[in-house]
Amino acid sequence: MAGGRWVRGVGAVALCLLLPLAGCGGHMSADSAEAEVQHVLDLRSAALLRHDETAYGATGTRTEYTRLRALPLASWAYRVDAVHRTASGATADAELRYRVAGYDRAPVAARRTLTLARTADGTWYVTADLPAGKAxxxxxxxxxxxxxxxxxxxxxxxxxxxxxxxxxxxxxxxxxxxxxxxxxxxxxxxxxxxxxxxxxxxxxxxxxxxxxxxxxxxxxxxxxxxxxxxxxxxxxxxxxxxxxxxxxxxxxxxxxxxxxxxTRAHTTAATPLWLSEGYADWIGYLGTGRAPREAAPELARAVRAGRVPAALPTDHDFGFTSDPTELAQAYEGGWLACRMIAAQWGTARLDAFYQAVGAHGQRSGAVESALKQVLGTTPRTFTARWRAYVRTELG
The missing domain is CATH 3.30.2010.30 (Zincin-like)
Incomplete structure (x- = not known):
C-alpha cells in the first residue's frame, strides 16, 4: 500500500496487528510496517469517535483525546503514506481527515507526522501526533x-x-x-x-x-x-x-x-480582492450608521490631501505585509466600490455582479465581462464613476 489507503474510523478492523515478517534477518517490509501502523491508527480513530478513552489509550498517548473531548466529530480517519524506521521506533507520514458534526460538508485535510514506539511484544503505539513539516x-x-x-x-x-x-x-x-x-x-x-x-x-x-x-x-x-x-x-x-x-x-x-x-462558492480565482473584501465590508457595515468618512478614515485623509486613487485597489494592495495605511485604504476603496454599485445600480445588481465575476473561470476579462453584462458599463467608465464617488463621499 505504497500510496496509502483509507479505512473509516467507525469500528475495529479485522487485521492482524502483527503481520508476518518478510525478508532475511527479520526485517519487515515497508508495506508490512505501513499496514501495522495503519491498523493502529484505525483502532485509535474508532476509539476516539465512540468516546472510548480506554481503547484510545491502548493505542498510545491520550493527549489528543483529552484535548479533543469537546469537539463534536462526525468522522476522523488517517491515511498512512509512509513509515520511516528509527532507532527508537518509527515516524509515519499521514493525512488526517475529519469532519465537525453539523458543520463540515466534506472532510478537512491536515498533514500529520506521528511518532511511534513498540512494546516488548512488538505492538506499535503512538507517542506523538504533530503537524507535518510546513503544515x-x-x-x-x-x-x-x-x-x-x-x-x-x-x-x-x-x-x-x-x-x-x-x-x-x-x-x-x-x-x-x-x-x-x-x-x-x-x-x-x-x-x-x-x-x-x-x-x-x-x-x-x-x-x-x-x-x-x-x-x-x-x-x-x-x-x-x-x-x-x-x-x-x-x-x-x-x-x-x-x-x-x-x-x-x-x-x-x-x-x-x-x-x-x-460567498465562498462564488469566489474564485477570477474574483479580485477589491470585490471580495469590499463586498464583505459592505455587508459588515450595513445597519451600523457609520458615515463614509468614519468607515474609511485613511482614504478620507488621502482624498482631503488631494490624493484620490487613480485606480481600484490591486490584489497586491491587500497583502498582509503591506504598509498598514495602504492596506486600510485598499479595504476602504473596495468597500466604497461595492457601496457605489448598491447605491447606483441596486443591491440585486451588486449580488449578480459578484456572482458573474466568479463564474467567469479566469481572472482575465472577468470584471470587464461582468461590468458589461450586469452593470452595462466599461472598466474605464466604472473607474471614473468610482473616483468621483470617492471624492464626493470622502472629500
Whole structure:
C-alpha cells in the first residue's frame, strides 16, 4: 500500500496487528510496517469517535483525546503514506481527515507526522501526533479545546473563558442572518469560529509568521471555488487585535468574515480582492450608521490631501505585509466600490455582479465581462464613476 489507503474510523478492523515478517534477518517490509501502523491508527480513530478513552489509550498517548473531548466529530480517519524506521521506533507520514458534526460538508485535510514506539511484544503505539513539516497547526495542537455552540455557530477556543467564547457565539449568531438577508440563503448558514490564545496561536493555525497578521482582527480560511464539496470555512480570530475593538467593530469583523463563508462558492480565482473584501465590508457595515468618512478614515485623509486613487485597489494592495495605511485604504476603496454599485445600480445588481465575476473561470476579462453584462458599463467608465464617488463621499 505504497500510496496509502483509507479505512473509516467507525469500528475495529479485522487485521492482524502483527503481520508476518518478510525478508532475511527479520526485517519487515515497508508495506508490512505501513499496514501495522495503519491498523493502529484505525483502532485509535474508532476509539476516539465512540468516546472510548480506554481503547484510545491502548493505542498510545491520550493527549489528543483529552484535548479533543469537546469537539463534536462526525468522522476522523488517517491515511498512512509512509513509515520511516528509527532507532527508537518509527515516524509515519499521514493525512488526517475529519469532519465537525453539523458543520463540515466534506472532510478537512491536515498533514500529520506521528511518532511511534513498540512494546516488548512488538505492538506499535503512538507517542506523538504533530503537524507535518510546513503544515499549519490544528487548534488542539495548542491545548485543550473548549466549545460553545450557538444557534448558527460553533466557537472553538484554547485558553479562552467560557464567557468570552459565548460572546463570539452571540456575534456570529447575529452575523449569519444579517448576511443571509443580503446575500440570500443558498449557503450553509453556519459558521465555525476558532479563537486561539494569542496572535502567535492564530499564526500557528494559518502556518504563517505572526508578523503577517499583526493588526488583523480575523481571517477566513477555505478553498475558493464552488465544488460543493468544500469543507466549512474557519473564521480564525486574532485575539490580540480583536480585543482592542469596540462592540461595533467586533460585530463588523464577525459579519465581514461570515460574508466570506457565505460567498465562498462564488469566489474564485477570477474574483479580485477589491470585490471580495469590499463586498464583505459592505455587508459588515450595513445597519451600523457609520458615515463614509468614519468607515474609511485613511482614504478620507488621502482624498482631503488631494490624493484620490487613480485606480481600484490591486490584489497586491491587500497583502498582509503591506504598509498598514495602504492596506486600510485598499479595504476602504473596495468597500466604497461595492457601496457605489448598491447605491447606483441596486443591491440585486451588486449580488449578480459578484456572482458573474466568479463564474467567469479566469481572472482575465472577468470584471470587464461582468461590468458589461450586469452593470452595462466599461472598466474605464466604472473607474471614473468610482473616483468621483470617492471624492464626493470622502472629500
Amino acid at each position: 499549519g497547526q490544528q487548534l488542539w495542537d495548542q491545548g485543550t479545546v473548549s466549545a460553545v455552540e450557538g444557534a448558527h455557530s460553533l466557537v472553538l477556543g484554547t485558553g479562552q473563558s467560557a464567557d468570552g467564547l459565548r460572546a463570539f457565539a452571540r456575534m456570529a449568531d447575529r452575523a449569519v442572518p444579517d448576511v443571509s438577508r443580503e446575500w440570500g440563503v443558498d449557503w450553509a448558514r453556519k459558521v465555525v469560529v476558532l479563537v486561539p490564545r494569542s496572535l502567535e496561536g492564530m499564526a500557528g493555525l494559518l502556518g504563517s509568521p505572526a508578523s503577517n497578521y499583526r493588526g488583523i482582527a480575523a481571517v477566513t480560511t477555505g478553498e475558493a471555488g464552488g465544488s460543493g464539496r468544500t469543507p466549512a470555512d474557519r473564521v480564525v480570530v486574532n485575539p490580540d487585535a480583536y480585543a482592542v475593538l469596540g462592540d461595533m467593530g467586533k460585530q463588523v469583523v464577525l459579519t465581514h468574515e461570515t460574508t466570506h463563508v457565505a
